[in-house]
Amino acid sequence: MSWANPNALWLLAAILLLVFARRRKPQRRLAVANLYLWNAATTRDAPSLTRRFRRSLLLLLQAAFMAALIVAIARPLFSFGGGRVALIVDVSMSMGARDQSSTRLDAAKARAVELAEALPRRSRVRLWVASATVDDRGEFGSRDAALRSAIQSLQITDAGTDVESAVVQARLADSPPSHIYFVTDRPGAAADDVEWARIGEASENVALTRLTARRRSADQSIELLIAAANYGAQAASFDAVVSQNDSILARRAMQLPPRGESTVVMTLPNTAGVVLARLESRDALTADDSRIIAIPPADPLRVRLINGSYFIERALTAHPGTLVVQSTPNGGAESADDDVIVCDGCADVPASAGSVGVLLLAPRSAAAREAAPVTVNINARAHPVVGLLSLDSVLVSPVQSVPSHSPDGSRSGPASIDDNRVIAHAAGAPVIVAHEDGLRRVVELRFDPAAGFALDPAFPMLIANCLDWLAAPRRSAVTVTAGDLLQLKSAVITGPDGHTVPVSERAGTFIAQTERAGVYRITQDAETKTLIVNPRVEGESDLSAKAETVQSSAVAPPAMTSGWDATGPLLLLALALLAMEWRLKTTDRGLTP
Amino acid sequence: MLSPQEARLLDHLTIGAGSAASSASAAGVRRARTRGAGLEFHEYRHYQPGDDPRSIDWTVEARLNQLVVRVSHATGDLRLHLLVDVSASMAIGVPEKLTCAAQLAAALAYVAIERRDAVGVSTFDSTVRTFMPPAAGRGQLFRSLELLRSLSASGKSSIDEALLRYGAAVHGPGLAVVLSDYFEPGAGLRGLRYLLHRGLTPAVVQVIAADELRPDLTDDIELIDVEDQAGSVLHVDRGVVDAYCARLEEQTAALRAFCLTQRLPWLRLESGTPFKSMLSAVEGAGLLTAAVS
Numbered sequence: 001m002s003w004a005n006p007n008a009l010w011l012l013a014a015i016l017l018l019v020f021a022r023r024r025k026p027q028r029r030l031a032v033a034n035l036y037l038w039n040a041a042t043t044r045d046a047p048s049l050t051r052r053f054r055r056s057l058l059l060l061l062q063a064a065f066m067a068a069l070i071v072a073i074a075r076p077l078f079s080f081g082g083g084r085v086a087l088i089v090d091v092s093m094s095m096g097a098r099d100q101s102s103t104r105l106d107a108a109k110a111r112a113v114e115l116a117e118a119l120p121r122r123s124r125v126r127l128w129v130a131s132a133t134v135d136d137r138g139e140f141g142s143r144d145a146a147l148r149s150a151i152q153s154l155q156i157t158d159a160g161t162d163v164e165s166a167v168v169q170a171r172l173a174d175s176p177p178s179h180i181y182f183v184t185d186r187p188g189a190a191a192d193d194v195e196w197a198r199i200g201e202a203s204e205n206v207a208l209t210r211l212t213a214r215r216r217s218a219d220q221s222i223e224l225l226i227a228a229a230n231y232g233a234q235a236a237s238f239d240a241v242v243s244q245n246d247s248i249l250a251r252r253a254m255q256l257p258p259r260g261e262s263t264v265v266m267t268l269p270n271t272a273g274v275v276l277a278r279l280e281s282r283d284a285l286t287a288d289d290s291r292i293i294a295i296p297p298a299d300p301l302r303v304r305l306i307n308g309s310y311f312i313e314r315a316l317t318a319h320p321g322t323l324v325v326q327s328t329p330n331g332g333a334e335s336a337d338d339d340v341i342v343c344d345g346c347a348d349v350p351a352s353a354g355s356v357g358v359l360l361l362a363p364r365s366a367a368a369r370e371a372a373p374v375t376v377n378i379n380a381r382a383h384p385v386v387g388l389l390s391l392d393s394v395l396v397s398p399v400q401s402v403p404s405h406s407p408d409g410s411r412s413g414p415a416s417i418d419d420n421r422v423i424a425h426a427a428g429a430p431v432i433v434a435h436e437d438g439l440r441r442v443v444e445l446r447f448d449p450a451a452g453f454a455l456d457p458a459f460p461m462l463i464a465n466c467l468d469w470l471a472a473p474r475r476s477a478v479t480v481t482a483g484d485l486l487q488l489k490s491a492v493i494t495g496p497d498g499h500t501v502p503v504s505e506r507a508g509t510f511i512a513q514t515e516r517a518g519v520y521r522i523t524q525d526a527e528t529k530t531l532i533v534n535p536r537v538e539g540e541s542d543l544s545a546k547a548e549t550v551q552s553s554a555v556a557p558p559a560m561t562s563g564w565d566a567t568g569p570l571l572l573l574a575l576a577l578l579a580m581e582w583r584l585k586t587t588d589r590g591l592t593p
Numbered sequence: 594m595l596s597p598q599e600a601r602l603l604d605h606l607t608i609g610a611g612s613a614a615s616s617a618s619a620a621g622v623r624r625a626r627t628r629g630a631g632l633e634f635h636e637y638r639h640y641q642p643g644d645d646p647r648s649i650d651w652t653v654e655a656r657l658n659q660l661v662v663r664v665s666h667a668t669g670d671l672r673l674h675l676l677v678d679v680s681a682s683m684a685i686g687v688p689e690k691l692t693c694a695a696q697l698a699a700a701l702a703y704v705a706i707e708r709r710d711a712v713g714v715s716t717f718d719s720t721v722r723t724f725m726p727p728a729a730g731r732g733q734l735f736r737s738l739e740l741l742r743s744l745s746a747s748g749k750s751s752i753d754e755a756l757l758r759y760g761a762a763v764h765g766p767g768l769a770v771v772l773s774d775y776f777e778p779g780a781g782l783r784g785l786r787y788l789l790h791r792g793l794t795p796a797v798v799q800v801i802a803a804d805e806l807r808p809d810l811t812d813d814i815e816l817i818d819v820e821d822q823a824g825s826v827l828h829v830d831r832g833v834v835d836a837y838c839a840r841l842e843e844q845t846a847a848l849r850a851f852c853l854t855q856r857l858p859w860l861r862l863e864s865g866t867p868f869k870s871m872l873s874a875v876e877g878a879g880l881l882t883a884a885v886s
Contacts, residue, residue, distance in 0.1 A: 028813075028815065029815045029816075029817060030815070030816055030817070031816075031819035031822060032685070032805070032817070032818070033774055033818075033819050034776040034841070035816055035817070035824075035827060037837055037840045042829060042836070
C-alpha cells in the first residue's frame with residue numbers, strides 16, 4: 001500500500017483532541033426528586049456495561065468518521081498485482097566521485113533501495129549494472145533482502161558507460177519491464193518508460209589524460225610525456241609524480257587553469273618495466289589521477305624481414321634500435337626472439353608468425369605500378385600507426401585489394417574504407433589496414449612504396465610506427481582503456497587483484513572485460529604477457545555538470561499501480577458513519593459519550 | 594394563601610369525607626350522608642321487622658292504615674388532618690410543588706372550618722416536623738393558614754416513617770389528607786396502611802411538577818438527588834425518558850390501585866394547576882363536594 005498524500009495522516013492526531021474535548025465537556029446537572037426512578041429506568045434499560053459501551057458509541061462513530069475522512073484525504077493506494085521494472089545502476093568511473101563523505105555510488109545505492117521499496121509489494125525488479133557493458137544481476141522481488149544485498153554489493157569500475165545502450169538492453173530483456181529506473185550521474189534522453197534518478201553534485205576534478213614514453217636512442221633515457229586536464233571551474237596546482245615499484249623517479253609541479261590542459265615532459269633514466277604516473281591532487285575523483293605505462297627494455301627491436309625490398313630494408317634500419325634479420329619465405333629459422341615479422345610481397349600472414357606482430361606489404365603487380373598515384377586519406381588519425389604523420393602530400397598507388405584476416409583468423413571480404421581496421425585509404429581503396437588478432441597485431445600496407453612514397457620522409461616514419469605498434473605486445477605490454485573488450489584465443493587473465501578475470505565466449509572467441517584499471521597478466525600458449533588497463537577519462541572525468549534535481553517519485557509509476565484507489569470507498573464510509581451518527585443522535589435511543 | 598375570589602369558590606363546598614370520616618359523638622352543622630338517629634326528617638319507609646317501634650309514625654298509620662317509619666339524617670363533626678410534605682423534593686417545579694400543596698391544604702382547612710369541622714395541619718419530611726392537632730373555630734383557621742404560609746422545603750423525605758410517627762400520635766376517626774409527591778420507593782404505602790390501622794382515612798394527594806411528568810432532555814445531563822446533592826450522579830439522555838415515564842406511571846398506578854382497593858380518595862395534581870382547575874380535580878376525587886343547604 002502506498003499513499004498519495006501521506007502528510008494528511010498527521011491530522012489523525014486531531015482525533016485525540018476530539019476525545020479529550022469530549023471527556024472534558026462539562027455536563028449540565030439537574031437536581032431531581034425521584035432519582036431512584038431514573039436509576040430504575042437506566043438499569044432496566046441496559047446493563048451498566050452495555051450502557052457504558054453505548055455511551056461511548058457516538059464518540060467512536062465520530063472518531064471513525066474523522067479517521068475515514070483523514071485517510072481518504074491521504075489517498076491510500078492498494079496494489080495487488082505489481083509489475084516488472086528494470087533498475088539500472090551506473091557503476092562507471094565517475095560514480096566514484098566523492099560528494100562530501102560518500103561517493104556517488106553510495107548515493108545511487110541508497111536511491112536504488114528507496115526506489116525498490118516504493119514499488120508495490122508484489123513488483124519484480126531486474127537489477128542491471130551499467131558500465132562498459134550492461135550486466136544483468138537477476139530478478140528479485142521488490143522487498144527481497146537479496147535485492148538490497150545485490151545493490152549494496154555493487155562496486156565502481158574504471159570504465160565508462162553507455163547510458164542509451166543500457167536502456168535498450170533493459171528493454172530487450174526476456175521479460176520486458178513496464179518501467180525503467182536509471183540511477184546515474186549523467187543525463188539521459190527523455191522516454192515515457194524511463195525515469196532518471198540523477199545524483200551527484202558538480203565537483204572540481206583534474207585527470208591524467210595521457211601518458212606516453214619514448215626511449216632516446218642516444219642515451220637510452222626515457223622521455224615521459226604527461227598530459228593533464230582540469231575539468232573544474234577553479235585553477236588547480238599539484239605535482240605529477242612518476243614512480244616505479246613505490247620508488248619515485250621524478251616529480252614535476254603542474255598548474256592548470258580552469259577548464260584547461262597542460263603537458264609536461266619528464267626525463268627518466270634508462271628504465272624498463274611498469275611505471276606509474278600520478279597526480280597529487282585532492283579532487284573529487286581519484287581514479288583518473290593515475291595512469292600506467294610499460295616501458296619496453298632497451299634491447300634492440302628484432303625484425304625478421306622476408307623478401308624485403310631495398311626500400312623496405314632501408315626504412316627498417318632507419319628505426320633506431322632495430323635489428324633486421326633477413327629471411328626467405330621458405331628458409332631461415334624463425335626465432336622466438338623475433339619482435340616483428342615484415343613480409344614484403346606477402347598476401348597472407350606467414351604460418352609461422354605465431355603471436356608475433358606482422359607487417360604485410362601487399363604483392364605488387366606491374367599494372368599497379370603503372371597506375372597513377374593518388375592522395376592518401378587518413379581514417380583513424382588517433383591510431384598509433386599514424387602517430388604524428390602527415391600524409392597529406394603523399395601519393396600512393398594502391399594495389400589490388402587483399403582480403404584481410406578477420407579476428408577469428410578467417411579470411412573476410414575486402415575491408416571497405418568504412419571498416420574500423422582501415423587506417424587510411426586512397427581512391428576509395430584501403431591502403432593502410434591495422435588489426436589485432438588476439439595479442440598478435442597485423443598491419444597491411446596495400447600500396448607500392450616504390451611508386452614514390454618510399455622516398456618520402458614519411459615512409460620510414462610510417463614503418464617505424466608500424467614496428468612500434470606491432471612489437472608492443474611482445475616488448476612492453478598491451479595497453480587498453482578500462483572497458484575495452486579483449487578478444488583472445490583461450491587465454492587466462494589474471495587481474496590486478498590476483499584473481500582470474502572472467503572470460504566469456506562469443507563465436508569461438510574469448511572476450512575478457514577490463515573494467516578495472518591496473519596491471520593484468522595474460523597467459524596464452526604458456527606465454528605470459530602484461531596487459532595494462534588505464535582508466536577511461538573521456539566522458540567520466542568531467543564532474544562539472546550538476547545533477548538536475550529530478551527526484552524520483554515515492555509513488556510507483558501509473559504503469560505499476562495496477563491496484564485500487566481507496567479514496568472513494570473511504571469517503572462513502574465517512575458519509576455512512578456521519579449518517580449513523582446523525583441517526584443515533586436524533587432517535588429516542590440516542591447515545592452520548 | 595386564599596384570595597377573596599378563591600374563598601368564594603370554596604364557600605359552597607364541603608369536605609367529601611366518605612363513610613369512615615364522621616364522628617357520631619358530636620353534633621355539628623355538617624350533614625352526614627347516612628341515615629341515623631338524627632333530628633332532621635329524611636324520608637318515610639314501610640315498617641320492617643326489627644325497626645325501632647318508636648320510629649313508627651302513628652299519624653300516617655291512622656290516616657292510611659299502613660305502618661311506616663320516619664328516617665332522619667345523621668349528623669356529626671369531621672376531624673380533618675392535613676399532612677403536608679415539606680422535604681426538599683417539594684421545592685421542585687415552577688411553581689414549587691410545596692406551594693400547590695400548601696394552597697390546597699389551605700383550601701381544605703377553610704372549607705372544613707366553615708363547616709365547623711375540626712382541622713389540624715402538620716408537616717413532615719423524614720419525621721413529623723410540626724404538629725397541630727385538629728380543632729375547630731376561626732382561630733384554628735388563622736393558625737393553619739399562618740403555618741401553611743411559612744412553609745419551606747428542606748430535608749430528606751421518608752413518608753412511611755413520618756406517617757408511622759403521626760399515626761402513633763393520633764387516632765381516628767378522621768380524614769388524613771397527605772399532600773406529597775410520594776417520590777420514594779414504596780410510595781409511602783406502608784405509612785398509609787398504618788394510618789388506616791389507626792382508624793384514620795388517608796386521602797392521597799400526589800403533587801408532581803410538570804417537568805417530572807414530562808421531562809424534556811435536549812442533551813446529555815447529569816442527575817443528582819435534590820435531597821442528597823453530594824450523592825451519586827447519574828448520566829442520562831433523551832433515550833431514557835420513556836423508560837423513566839414508564840417507571841413513574843408504574844409507581845402512580847400502584848398508589849392509585851391501593852387507594853381504589855381501600856376506597857380511599859386519590860388525586861394527582863400538577864404543581865402549576867390553576868386554583869379553579871385544582872378545585873375541580875379535588876371535587877372529582879371526592880375530597881370536596883357541593884354543600885347540602
